[in-house]
Amino acid sequence: MQSLTQFLGDNMLSIYLLIFAVFLGFELISKVPSVLHTPLMSGANAISGIVLVGSIIFLRKTDPSETFSLVVGMIAMIMAMINIVGGFAVTNRMLAMFKKKPKQ
Amino acid sequence: MTVFFQLAYLVGAVLFILGLRGLSDPKTARGGNLRAALGMGIAIIASLLYPLENSHGNFVWIIVALVIGSAIGWISSSKVKMTGMPQLVSIFNGLGGGSAMLLAFVEFLKFNDSGSYSAGLTSLTILFTLLVGSISFSGSILAYLKLDGKIKDKHVTLPKHTIVNLLLLVVTIGTVGYAMFNPSMMSLVIATVISLIYGFSFVAPIGGADMPVVISLLNSVTGISAATAGFLYNNQIMILGGILVGASGTILTVLMCRAMNRSLMNVLIGGFSATGVAAAGTSTDQGSVQPTQPIDVAILLNYSEKVIMVPGYGMAVAQAQKQAKELDEILTKKGVDVYYGIHPVAGRMPGHMNVLLAEVDISYDKLLDLDDCNSELGDTDIVLVVGANDVVNPAALDDPSSSIYGMPVMEVWRAKKVIVFKRSMKPGYAGIQNPLFFKENTNMLFGDAGKTLKDIINEIKTLD
Numbered sequence: 001m002q003s004l005t006q007f008l009g010d011n012m013l014s015i016y017l018l019i020f021a022v023f024l025g026f027e028l029i030s031k032v033p034s035v036l037h038t039p040l041m042s043g044a045n046a047i048s049g050i051v052l053v054g055s056i057i058f059l060r061k062t063d064p065s066e067t068f069s070l071v072v073g074m075i076a077m078i079m080a081m082i083n084i085v086g087g088f089a090v091t092n093r094m095l096a097m098f099k100k101k102p103k104q
Numbered sequence: 105m106t107v108f109f110q111l112a113y114l115v116g117a118v119l120f121i122l123g124l125r126g127l128s129d130p131k132t133a134r135g136g137n138l139r140a141a142l143g144m145g146i147a148i149i150a151s152l153l154y155p156l157e158n159s160h161g162n163f164v165w166i167i168v169a170l171v172i173g174s175a176i177g178w179i180s181s182s183k184v185k186m187t188g189m190p191q192l193v194s195i196f197n198g199l200g201g202g203s204a205m206l207l208a209f210v211e212f213l214k215f216n217d218s219g220s221y222s223a224g225l226t227s228l229t230i231l232f233t234l235l236v237g238s239i240s241f242s243g244s245i246l247a248y249l250k251l252d253g254k255i256k257d258k259h260v261t262l263p264k265h266t267i268v269n270l271l272l273l274v275v276t277i278g279t280v281g282y283a284m285f286n287p288s289m290m291s292l293v294i295a296t297v298i299s300l301i302y303g304f305s306f307v308a309p310i311g312g313a314d315m316p317v318v319i320s321l322l323n324s325v326t327g328i329s330a331a332t333a334g335f336l337y338n339n340q341i342m343i344l345g346g347i348l349v350g351a352s353g354t355i356l357t358v359l360m361c362r363a364m365n366r367s368l369m370n371v372l373i374g375g376f377s378a379t380g381v382a383a384a385g386t387s388t389d390q391g392s393v394q395p396t397q398p399i400d401v402a403i404l405l406n407y408s409e410k411v412i413m414v415p416g417y418g419m420a421v422a423q424a425q426k427q428a429k430e431l432d433e434i435l436t437k438k439g440v441d442v443y444y445g446i447h448p449v450a451g452r453m454p455g456h457m458n459v460l461l462a463e464v465d466i467s468y469d470k471l472l473d474l475d476d477c478n479s480e481l482g483d484t485d486i487v488l489v490v491g492a493n494d495v496v497n498p499a500a501l502d503d504p505s506s507s508i509y510g511m512p513v514m515e516v517w518r519a520k521k522v523i524v525f526k527r528s529m530k531p532g533y534a535g536i537q538n539p540l541f542f543k544e545n546t547n548m549l550f551g552d553a554g555k556t557l558k559d560i561i562n563e564i565k566t567l568d
Contacts, residue, residue: 007225014335014343021331021344024121025351032128034363037356037454038316040127042193043137044352045323047120050144050345051204051330056151057337058207059166060159069210070162074169076206081173082180083200088141089181090192091127094455095134097462 039094046087052080105155112150113341119143120345124352147341187420190453194248194319197326201240204329205296208234211336212283212292227287229335231280231295236329238299243307243322250307251315265309266373269302276302314371316453317360321368324353363448366511393529396547398556401523402563405435408485412477414445414514415457418491418525418553427557428490429464434564443470445477445487445514447495477514484519489540490553491525497538507536522546525553 008015032040055077062069120143126136152166177196184192212230249255262268279298283291310318327349334342361368405411413428432442444466450457458471472480481487489496492514499506500513516522522545529541529548540546549556 004225011335011338014338014340017340017343018331018347021347022351025124025348025353026355028121028124028348029128029352029355029359032356032359033130034359034448035455035458036128036130036133037320037360037363038189038193038456038459039133039137040124041316041320041323041353041356042196043127043140044124044349044356045193045197045200045326047123047140047144047345048197048200048323048326048330048349049203050147050342051200051207051333053147053151053339053342054207054330054333054337055169055203056148056166057154057156057339058211059162059169060156062160062162064160064162069214070165072206072210074165076203076210077166077169078173078176079199079206080203081170082177083196083203084144084177085174086177086181086192086196088137088144089178090184090189090196091137092134092141093181094189094459095137097459 039091042087042091042094046084046091049080049084049087052077052084055080109150109154110340112146113339116143116147116150117341117344119146120341120348124348147345187423188252189456189459190316190319191248191251193453194244194251194315194322197319197323198241198244198248201237201244201322201326201329204233204237204326204333205241205299206237207333208237208329209292209296212287213289226336227284229332231284233329233332233336234296235276235280235299236325236332238296239303239306240322240326240329242300242303243325244319246304246307247315247319247322257309257311260304260308262308265305269305269309272302272305309373310371316449317357317368317371320353320357320360324350324357327351327353360449360454363454393541393548394546396523396549398549398559399563401547401549402560402567404486404521404523405431405440405560406438406564406567408440410441410443410480410484411435411486411488412443412445412472412480412484412516412519413488413490414447414477414492414496414516415450415460415490416447416492416495417451417456418493418527420451420456420460420491422491422553422555424490424525424552424554424557425460425464425466427554427561428461429466431557431561431564432466432470434561443472443477443480445472445474445481445516447474447492447514450492450495474512474514478518481515481518485521487516487519487522489516489522489524490557493526493538494536496540497536498540498543499536499538503539516540517543517545520545524548525556526550527552 055073059073059077062073119139123136123140123143126132126139180192208230215227276298280295283295307318327346331343331346331350334346358368361371419425435442444461446457448454494508496514496516497508498517500508500511503509517540524541524546526548541548
């Protein structure tokens with residue numbers, strides 16, 4: 001119980017952030033035409049690659065002698081980076097097709 | 105100095121919010137995506153330069169990982185065909201979840217070493233990230249395999265799969281809980297493996313046509329895993345970015361279900377696989393279909409005034425959008441009005457058809473959504489159903505025993521004539537028979553849609 005109250009106390013601002021982000025996420029996407037469902041999913045998916053930040057911090061803090069942690073952290077990082085770059089690029093490609101091209 | 109980097113994170117977070125808002129409107133979607141990407145770039149640079157206590161650098165590892173990841177992501181996204189888009193999104197999503205899983209795995213080993221956190225809430229956070237990340241990873245991989253046709257639904261579905269899943273969920277939470285109180289390499293590996301199996305089993309009974317909904321749901325799961333990982337590093341942009349995706353992904357999942365007039369629960373416990381057999385059974389005796397030939401269709405089209413094409417996944421497979429456009433041009437020259445009826449869930453992903461038609465420069469004004477199309481159908485001479493099936497199935501309106509009963513459909517049978525382009529009489533993705541094919545005003549044109557469309561175009565040219 002004590003560890004719980006301490007955890008809550010230490011992370012109060014982050015908990016606020018979490019709750020507000022939930023409401024914000026709901027509000028942002030409440031009305032979307034179905035044409036945009038796929039690009040939106042794909043774009044949001046790219047944002048979830050933000051876990052990359054965690055892997056950067058992890059690798060920077062890892063002692064160079066811990067090879068196992070380094071390798072696993074690096075794989076995690078490659079995976080997140082594919083998610084980010086691929087996700088934004090593929091969304092951009094989908095959306096580029098909706099752009100009105102000049103009539104010949 | 106630290107404050108400066110935290111401000112950079114704040115800018116990144118605001119860009120994510122603006123990006124998501126932009127992505128929810130067609131006019132601003134592209135800019136929204138770029139804004140979110142910019143926010144991500146800022147977050148990455150800030151994390152690389154952020155002053156850390158006891159940092160060991162390891163920048164060679166980091167840069168190599170960033171370069172490899174970027175290269176793979178860039179190449180796979182620029183090479184993918186439009187039909188392969190849903191699978192790719194699913195794979196990307198799985199990689200995000202897998203990344204959170206691996207990170208949680210090594211973090212747990214580290215905390216375990218130091219001994220101070222082994223039973224605390226931090227280890228709970230780590231294990232939750234591990235659980236959620238694993239589910240997203242293996243679930244997305246299975247979704248990819250299903251969408252790509254490498255695995256069929258029946259190969260991975262057990263009898264009473266819903267109950268199996270419930271039991272497995274209990275076991276999964278049990279093993280994760282065990283790892284929390286008995287931290288060791290062994291218990292951690294077991295917890296990871298069981299979580300992976302659960303993710304796989306969770307997606308297994310869900311019918312292929314429902315995959316977009318599942319991918320959207322798994323996407324929100326990945327977001328949540330990123331957010332809980334953010335608590336580990338006390339990193340606000342991870343929490344905000346992850347939760348934004350988690351929340352918006354959940355709403356998007358619900359919106360997609362609503363477009364098919366089904367509940368999320370109905371999708372998750374596999375409504376299609378449960379009732380599909382019964383529905384197919386009742387509709388075997390429907391008489392015979394009337395096949396037709398390209399020349400007959402060409403003549404019909406030549407003397408019509410208003411034509412609506414209803415594309416589906418079959419058009420994407422046959423890459424028939426170029427021929428569709430060519431036919432459109434010829435008919436328009438002859439004074440025929442040509443429109444396209446786009447069902448919200450036609451294809452394997454919402455918006456799939458719009459992307460394909462936009463690829464060949466078909467104007468926006470010619471695209472009718474479900475409601476507009478249905479109100480136009482009454483005085484339409486010919487409807488060309490190109491590779492669509494379940495979205496034009498009248499059973500959705502009049503057969504309560506059908507698994508798609510209640511889904512809004514294109515009421516194409518109200519047109520004077522319906523031509524269905526189809527490879528064979530095989531049922532559509534929902535695995536159910538389509539009474540439309542047996543209607544009096546329906547003719548079937550068998551063959552590859554791209555080829556038959558081409559034949560029709562050639563026949564019309566000879567009619568001049």
